Amino acid sequence: MPVGVTDLSAEIFSLHMTIFWICVVIGLVVFGVMFYSLFKFRRSQGAKSAHFHENTTVEVIWTAVPLLILVGMAVPATATLQKMYDASDAELDVMITGQQWRWRYEYLGEDVAFNSNMSTPRAQIAGEEERGEHYLLEVDEPLVLPINRKVRFLLTADDVIHSWWVPDFAVKQDTIPGFINENWVRINEPGIYRGQCAELCGMDHGFMPIVVHAMEEDDFDDWLAERKEAAEAEAMGVDREWEMAELMERGEQVYGSICASCHQADGGGSPPAFPALAGNQELIDDVDWHTDVVLNGVSGTAMPAFRSNLNPVELAAVVTYSRNAWGNDTGDAVQPAEIVELLE
Amino acid sequence: MWGVIKSVLAAFFGVQKERQRQHDFEHGKPGVFILVGLLMGVVFVVMIAALAIYLAG
Numbered sequence: 001m002p003v004g005v006t007d008l009s010a011e012i013f014s015l016h017m018t019i020f021w022i023c024v025v026i027g028l029v030v031f032g033v034m035f036y037s038l039f040k041f042r043r044s045q046g047a048k049s050a051h052f053h054e055n056t057t058v059e060v061i062w063t064a065v066p067l068l069i070l071v072g073m074a075v076p077a078t079a080t081l082q083k084m085y086d087a088s089d090a091e092l093d094v095m096i097t098g099q100q101w102r103w104r105y106e107y108l109g110e111d112v113a114f115n116s117n118m119s120t121p122r123a124q125i126a127g128e129e130e131r132g133e134h135y136l137l138e139v140d141e142p143l144v145l146p147i148n149r150k151v152r153f154l155l156t157a158d159d160v161i162h163s164w165w166v167p168d169f170a171v172k173q174d175t176i177p178g179f180i181n182e183n184w185v186r187i188n189e190p191g192i193y194r195g196q197c198a199e200l201c202g203m204d205h206g207f208m209p210i211v212v213h214a215m216e217e218d219d220f221d222d223w224l225a226e227r228k229e230a231a232e233a234e235a236m237g238v239d240r241e242w243e244m245a246e247l248m249e250r251g252e253q254v255y256g257s258i259c260a261s262c263h264q265a266d267g268g269g270s271p272p273a274f275p276a277l278a279g280n281q282e283l284i285d286d287v288d289w290h291t292d293v294v295l296n297g298v299s300g301t302a303m304p305a306f307r308s309n310l311n312p313v314e315l316a317a318v319v320t321y322s323r324n325a326w327g328n329d330t331g332d333a334v335q336p337a338e339i340v341e342l343l344e
Numbered sequence: 345m346w347g348v349i350k351s352v353l354a355a356f357f358g359v360q361k362e363r364q365r366q367h368d369f370e371h372g373k374p375g376v377f378i379l380v381g382l383l384m385g386v387v388f389v390v391m392i393a394a395l396a397i398y399l400a401g
Contacts, residue, residue: 059359 002167005189005214009170011080019073026069087184090152094143098155098162098175098197100302101204101261104309105143108154112227115309116141117257118207122265125207137194140257142211146220147187155181159304160202166195166210174199187214204261238312238336244320247333251321254314259322262302267326273302278326287332291319295342312339348372352381356388 003013041047095106099115106113119140123129132138145151155164157175164183165172173183195210215223256265259277263269267278277283283290294315297305306315316336323330351368354360368377 054362056359056361060357063358 004168004170005187005191005193006169006185007188008080008083008186009168011083012170015076015080018076022069022073084183087152087182089150090184091149092146092151094145094151094153096143096153096155096164096175098157098159098164098201098208099304099309100159100202101197101208102258103143103164103208103210107224107227110224110228111231112224113231114141114227115257116143116211117261118209120207134194136206137196137209137211139209139211142192142213144213144215144220144223145185145187146217147190147214148217150184150186153183153185155183158309161199162197162201162208163199164195164210165198166193166212168193168195169212172198190214190216207261234311234313238340241337242313242316242333242335244324244333247317247320248324249317250313251317251319252325254310254318255321255325258306258310259318263322267322267328277322278328280328283323284328284330287319287323287330287334290323291315291334291339291342294319295339307343312336312343315339348376348380349384352377352384355381356384 001013001016003010093108095104095108097104097106102118103116104113105116116139118136119138120132120134120136121129124131124135153164153171153173155173155175156179157177159177161177162175163172164175169185169187171183171185173181175181191214193212193214195212197205197208197210199205201208262274263277264274267276269276293303295305295307297303310318313336316334316339319334319339320332322328323332323334347368351360351364351372354364
């Protein structure tokens with residue numbers, strides 16, 4: 001258990017150590033008395049056992065002392081719990097959504113949202129490459145947070161229960177479909193903090209790490225402004241006609257971060273659960289069906305709906321990419337504007 | 345009546361004198377102890393709830 005980088009995590013740590021030492025002292029006293037008695041009053045030394053039935057005074061003492069110890073531990077623990085539950089007066093709200101198998105972060109009221117996928121190459125997992133320094137604990141886009149500001153997390157999930165856990169913040173919060181849980185953090189030191197999903201959520205449960213990049217407040221404001229601008233620029237791009245090459249480039253990037261974990265980078269999939277896209281006749285023949293699957297998912301299968309997780313440009317690009325990569329060569333370029341119409 | 349309440353309180357705490365226990369088993373009616381026990385259980389819960397509400401403020 002780390003001391004962590006928030007006031008609250010330090011408080012939880014010291015609470016943990018206090019209770020640990022109380023347990024150590026109790027253990028020493030109880031076992032000390034027991035072993036001393038076993039040794040001192042052994043039969044070979046002529047000890048005779050006493051026969052008596054009750055001793056009200058002793059019984060009252062051994063009932064009252066544990067009661068006082070428990071209450072003594074409960075008082076500071078409750079005070080800390082109250083602080084943990086008080087998510088009021090936050091300066092920044094971040095919505096965290098667990099998905100099989102990635103995290104989505106949304107800066108509420110700022111129009112900035114992105115998915116955070118594990119970036120450890122599959123070859124390292126398969127043992128074909130040397131493992132990197134942050135094996136299984138690295139992502140393509142970390143959550144960026146300011147230090148010295150109270151940040152409220154609103155946590156939920158799209159599919160099954162996940163749990164957002166960053167030990168340095170002493171935050172481990174279940175994310176449950178249909179519920180919104182609250183938690184908060186005020187980070188004291190800039191740095192990179194890593195965590196993992198802490199609720200078994202399926203095949204790639206171990207492959208959806210959390211990375212938080214905590215920045216100085218000014219740096220964070222610059223970062224957020226930059227991301228807002230980029231989001232606005234992309235929103236503007238919805239209306240114009242996109243070139244095939246542009247769509248393919250963007251699509252390859254989106255495919256790599258979103259689709260490849262199931263359908264594989266080469267489009268080969270892993271049938272039967274995750275069908276191949278390369279050479280998939282149904283996909284090649286019917287662009288409308290293909291677009292519908294990406295937007296709305298396929299009920300009863302592992303294919304989720306991406307209509308609210310990706311923006312129109314990303315959706316158009318990824319459909320275009322998978323219609324033209326790996327020898328699919330349909331020549332179809334799906335435009336963001338067409339996706340916007342479908343989303344309405 | 346006071347004797348019954350004292351016995352129930354001792355039971356809450358979990359310690360009772362052997363002499364008192366025998367006295368209760370010979371003299372009291374079981375129904376009275378059960379009823380007083382239930383009522384005092386309710387009183388205890390209400391007290392804890394009131395304390396919590398007062399402290400939460």
